[in-house]
Amino acid sequence: xxxxxxxxxxxxxxxxxxxxxxxxxxxxxxxxxxxxxxxxxxxxxxxxxxxxxxxxxxxxxxxxxxxxxxxxxxxxxxxxxxxxxxxxxxxxxxxxxxxxxxxxxxxxxxxxxxxxxxxxxxxxxxxxxxxxxx
Numbered sequence: 001x002x003x004x005x006x007x008x009x010x011x012x013x014x015x016x017x018x019x020x021x022x023x024x025x026x027x028x029x030x031x032x033x034x035x036x037x038x039x040x041x042x043x044x045x046x047x048x049x050x051x052x053x054x055x056x057x058x059x060x061x062x063x064x065x066x067x068x069x070x071x072x073x074x075x076x077x078x079x080x081x082x083x084x085x086x087x088x089x090x091x092x093x094x095x096x097x098x099x100x101x102x103x104x105x106x107x108x109x110x111x112x113x114x115x116x117x118x119x120x121x122x123x124x125x126x127x128x129x130x131x132x133x134x
Contacts (some may be wrong), residue, residue, distance in 0.1 A: 020057055023065040032062050077114055077133040078107065084126055097121035 014020065023029050039055040046052065075083075084090070092104040098118045106112035114122070114133055123130040 018054075020054065021061065023061050029062070029065050029069075032058055032065075036062060077119075078110060080132050081114075081122065082108065084122075088126075095122075097125055 018035060023032055036055065036058050039051055039058070043049040043052055043055055085095075092101045092108065095104050098104050098107065098114070098121065103112065107114060107118075119130050119133040122128075122133055
């Protein structure tokens with residue numbers, strides 16, 4: 001397939017002003033999100049709008065960037081453990097791999113830190129990487 005020279009010229013002009021390409025950094029990410037928001041304002045849910053495919057393309061690039069680079073906020077091991085307990089409907093007595101309820105209570109109240117054995121046991125139980133408890 002031969003590419004018409006007018007297409008090359010048009011694409012060069014478009015690329016100079018719009019971030020329609022894979023995103024390679026925070027600055028490009030922010031520009032793509034701004035463009036996406038402007039397109040959504042213009043297009044709404046009109047899938048027949050002539051710019052809809054541009055919106056879809058930018059959305060894919062944003063999603064790819066977020067999947068690759070989205071930062072997980074810093075969360076303390078105790079916050080992770082409390083979250084997991086809520087999600088799995090667990091009580092202190094259910095965490096026998098940490099130790100007796102008194103030990104679990106001290107950990108949850110910040111009086112004691114998780115040791116390596118406890119971290120490995122929790123990671124195994126919840127099928128997580130042990131780094132989430134570090």
